[in-house]
Amino acid sequence: MGDLLLSTPLFHWTKKTYPNQKLGLICRKGLGQPLLELGLIDFYWEIEKGNQKTYQNVIQELKKFEINQLISPHTSLRTALMVAQIKAHHKISFKKIWNFIFFQNRVSFEKQWPESIRLLKLIENRNPELQQNFNNLRPSEEYILKNETHDLLPAPSWADPGFCIDQNRVESKKQQYQINEKYRFNNAVALFPGSVWATKMWKKEKFIELGQSLHAKGFQVVIMGGPEEKTLGEEVARQIPGALQLCGKTNVLESLLLLTNVKLVIGNDSSSSHMAALMNRPVVSFFGPTVLHFGYRPWTGKVKVFEVNSLNCRPCGSHGPKVCPLGHHKCMQDLNITLQDLQPFLN
Numbered sequence: 001m002g003d004l005l006l007s008t009p010l011f012h013w014t015k016k017t018y019p020n021q022k023l024g025l026i027c028r029k030g031l032g033q034p035l036l037e038l039g040l041i042d043f044y045w046e047i048e049k050g051n052q053k054t055y056q057n058v059i060q061e062l063k064k065f066e067i068n069q070l071i072s073p074h075t076s077l078r079t080a081l082m083v084a085q086i087k088a089h090h091k092i093s094f095k096k097i098w099n100f101i102f103f104q105n106r107v108s109f110e111k112q113w114p115e116s117i118r119l120l121k122l123i124e125n126r127n128p129e130l131q132q133n134f135n136n137l138r139p140s141e142e143y144i145l146k147n148e149t150h151d152l153l154p155a156p157s158w159a160d161p162g163f164c165i166d167q168n169r170v171e172s173k174k175q176q177y178q179i180n181e182k183y184r185f186n187n188a189v190a191l192f193p194g195s196v197w198a199t200k201m202w203k204k205e206k207f208i209e210l211g212q213s214l215h216a217k218g219f220q221v222v223i224m225g226g227p228e229e230k231t232l233g234e235e236v237a238r239q240i241p242g243a244l245q246l247c248g249k250t251n252v253l254e255s256l257l258l259l260t261n262v263k264l265v266i267g268n269d270s271s272s273s274h275m276a277a278l279m280n281r282p283v284v285s286f287f288g289p290t291v292l293h294f295g296y297r298p299w300t301g302k303v304k305v306f307e308v309n310s311l312n313c314r315p316c317g318s319h320g321p322k323v324c325p326l327g328h329h330k331c332m333q334d335l336n337i338t339l340q341d342l343q344p345f346l347n
């Protein structure tokens, strides 16, 4: 889901570049509806990984449409073969040595940029305003350099996911789903202790300790995550007085909407940080086996990233392995933060 949320600026600028066209999205099951409801896309078609029938259904469905621009950020052969079966006036993707037969327009993949910028490069030369914005970008390395208080340079406003979302729409969806009635918090901090990738998770005990400190300072702690993180969420919530355990209890849209009612989001290098960025909330993120150079930093204005810089073994995988290959998991074991570190976001 994180990758999709980092595509929000691409959705925004694609709509802006082709104002008379509708924007459709092909995505994994469960992710289309929240983006549709937030007004980021106009249609969606969902596929299930490994379920060939769902791919064929989408291809058949797309035959009903006249497609002007087909933009494919994915560069796998499987995606290219799917694209080959879809008719479109222009097909755009990142350049691979072999994919010239599938796409007329191919753009260099510039890995030094944060992911949202890399994605926007797919349509950069189609919109003069976007081109002008690109001319004013800071050098790429500045976006992954932290200062001594762990802050990162904010994303430029025109490419910030939070800027791409219509606040009136957010408010109307909050009313529709009664978010303020169900989750009206005075002083809340959301903790996301889980991740799909086991080695990307900060230690459960440390989340508990941090949650207890937040509670002692008068904050309502809210534990969030997907249904598969429910057991972890319950273990963490049980040891933090007054904590509200919501893992598995809210769907993606409700989770996004209720984040607008919290002061700060704290989680691992995972979709939680991109959810916070989309909803324009300050975010604190823990990086273990992954590094900022990969391009997946929380892409927003108020962000702190904590990591253990002294380890030579980092990074050890593009997502982080299932278990630490060295057995000690020091990238997370040795990562400590205090309330003092979070203070600017808690005031």
Ligand code: SF4
Residues within 6 Å of the ligand: 199, 288, 289, 290, 311, 313, 314, 315, 316, 321, 323, 324, 325, 326, 327, 328, 329, 330, 331, 332
């Ligand atoms: S090898 Fe290093 S970076 Fe990878 S999980 Fe272990 S401690 Fe973390």
